[in-house]
Amino acid sequence: MTIQLYDLAGQDDDCRFSPHCWRVKMALAHKGLAFEALPWRFTEKDAIAESGQGQVPVLRDGDRLVHESWQIADYLDEAYPERPPLFEGPQARAHALMIRHWAQRSLHPAVVQVIMPELFEALHEKDKPYFRESREALFGKTLEAFAGDRDEKLANLGKALAPLRDTVKLQPYLGGEAPSFADFIVFGAFQWARAVCPVALVAEDDPVHAWRGRLMEAYDGLAAKAKGFPV
Amino acid sequence: MTIQLYDLAGQDDDCRFSPHCWRVKMALAHKGLAFEALPWRFTEKDAIAESGQGQVPVLRDGDRLVHESWQIADYLDEAYPERPPLFEGPQARAHALMIRHWAQRSLHPAVVQVIMPELFEALHEKDKPYFRESREALFGKTLEAFAGDRDEKLANLGKALAPLRDTVKLQPYLGGEAPSFADFIVFGAFQWARAVCPVALVAEDDPVHAWRGRLMEAYDGLAAKAKGFPV
Numbered sequence: 001m002t003i004q005l006y007d008l009a010g011q012d013d014d015c016r017f018s019p020h021c022w023r024v025k026m027a028l029a030h031k032g033l034a035f036e037a038l039p040w041r042f043t044e045k046d047a048i049a050e051s052g053q054g055q056v057p058v059l060r061d062g063d064r065l066v067h068e069s070w071q072i073a074d075y076l077d078e079a080y081p082e083r084p085p086l087f088e089g090p091q092a093r094a095h096a097l098m099i100r101h102w103a104q105r106s107l108h109p110a111v112v113q114v115i116m117p118e119l120f121e122a123l124h125e126k127d128k129p130y131f132r133e134s135r136e137a138l139f140g141k142t143l144e145a146f147a148g149d150r151d152e153k154l155a156n157l158g159k160a161l162a163p164l165r166d167t168v169k170l171q172p173y174l175g176g177e178a179p180s181f182a183d184f185i186v187f188g189a190f191q192w193a194r195a196v197c198p199v200a201l202v203a204e205d206d207p208v209h210a211w212r213g214r215l216m217e218a219y220d221g222l223a224a225k226a227k228g229f230p231v
Numbered sequence: 232m233t234i235q236l237y238d239l240a241g242q243d244d245d246c247r248f249s250p251h252c253w254r255v256k257m258a259l260a261h262k263g264l265a266f267e268a269l270p271w272r273f274t275e276k277d278a279i280a281e282s283g284q285g286q287v288p289v290l291r292d293g294d295r296l297v298h299e300s301w302q303i304a305d306y307l308d309e310a311y312p313e314r315p316p317l318f319e320g321p322q323a324r325a326h327a328l329m330i331r332h333w334a335q336r337s338l339h340p341a342v343v344q345v346i347m348p349e350l351f352e353a354l355h356e357k358d359k360p361y362f363r364e365s366r367e368a369l370f371g372k373t374l375e376a377f378a379g380d381r382d383e384k385l386a387n388l389g390k391a392l393a394p395l396r397d398t399v400k401l402q403p404y405l406g407g408e409a410p411s412f413a414d415f416i417v418f419g420a421f422q423w424a425r426a427v428c429p430v431a432l433v434a435e436d437d438p439v440h441a442w443r444g445r446l447m448e449a450y451d452g453l454a455a456k457a458k459g460f461p462v
Contacts, residue, residue: 105393166336
């Protein structure tokens with residue numbers, strides 16, 4: 001049976017914006033594994049209740065149900081060791097954990113400041129009350145308070161991206177000559193934005209733009225072909 | 232002939248504060264290589280002129296002269312492949328490059344905000360004019376402008392450390408179960424502070440404190456035995 005992935009969707013079934021689900025879709029493509037990405041909404045907790053929690057990504061592979069993108073990456077490397085690895089070894093995996101936490105602590109907060117107005121609008125109507133309540137509690141402010149000077153927010157994002165920029169000036173991918181799961185972790189944030197927001201996160205002459213472009217075109221253009229804004 | 236390292240020193244020969252030199256000293260210890268760390272001052276450009284540039288670390292191993300900590304790490308893994316690796320493979324090395332740039336873009340600027348007054352005082356008198364001129368140009372402000380609310384600066388450092396904190400909650404070292412050169416890169420910033428400044432960078436119950444403690448005691452306490460404040 002084909003691998004199935006519960007994949008967050010917006011009002012439109014084709015709007016697949018979850019950065020965490022993008023980590024997994026890129027990982028599946030990297031390993032050359034066919035999969036079906038099932039649209040799922042925040043409030044469809046019953047559909048994934050079997051996973052013992054309420055968030056996606058949730059991956060079903062035959063009898064196995066695995067949730068959370070890092071655990072899914074580990075599962076894929078363990079279950080499919082003959083396919084291209086997401087982590088080349090324990091130290092590469094350990095270092096990627098730091099990149100994961102950089103993405104979550106520095107990158108995601110800077111991106112969400114830019115895209116929040118459009119992100120909220122892209123949601124399925126039935127998800128909006130849940131999203132508003134959970135995110136306003138998480139951020140400690142109203143969604144409306146995210147409106148504001150977008151140029152300033154983009155400048156902050158530009159600063160947050162400095163370590164990534166410095167790195168992809170020196171090598172094509174975070175993984176070196178080929179992408180690793182660390183690339184997919186960071187790239188997920190760019191697909192999150194592209195799916196919902198027409199604003200370019202980086203300038204075309206930014207080395208980050210070129211790195212993102214390489215990942216957009218990888219795996220037969222999986223990411224480039226996904227519905228999103230041409231930014 | 233024993234490996235020699237030109238190692239930045241302060242007014243006191245035993246005050247070895249360079250974060251970049253600490254990366255290399257930890258790397259040499261990790262590989263079990265004996266070395267002599269020669270005190271060097273910013274203005275002693277002639278002593279290292281043979282390296283073709285004017286900054287330390289500079290490492291002399293027989294006929295070979297290698298400068299810059301990342302290049303020295305590569306040299307050590309290439310020249311001593313039978314000894315414990317600094318990088319377990321190309322992908323581990325590639326990921327560490329991102330951690331290096333995180334250290335340089337996020338960690339070092341936050342640390343220098345805290346320690347600048349004491350750092351300047353610790354310098355050799357003959358280095359002070361050079362340091363003032365070069366750093367005031369680099370930071371675009373006077374050294375005196377670094378004075379200010381240290382609690383606020385420590386709070387900013389605490390936020391900058393979030394990705395490291397999250398990571399060492401989950402594994403003992405950035406390298407996983409054992410330290411890698413990524414650990415030494417980040418740890419260098421803590422030895423920089425400890426050599427010159429009596430202020431604790433993190434609280435004792437911070438997971439970063441425990442991680443730092445493991446590295447302080449590693450390699451027969453190389454870092455713990457170095458002259459510094461008991462913080």
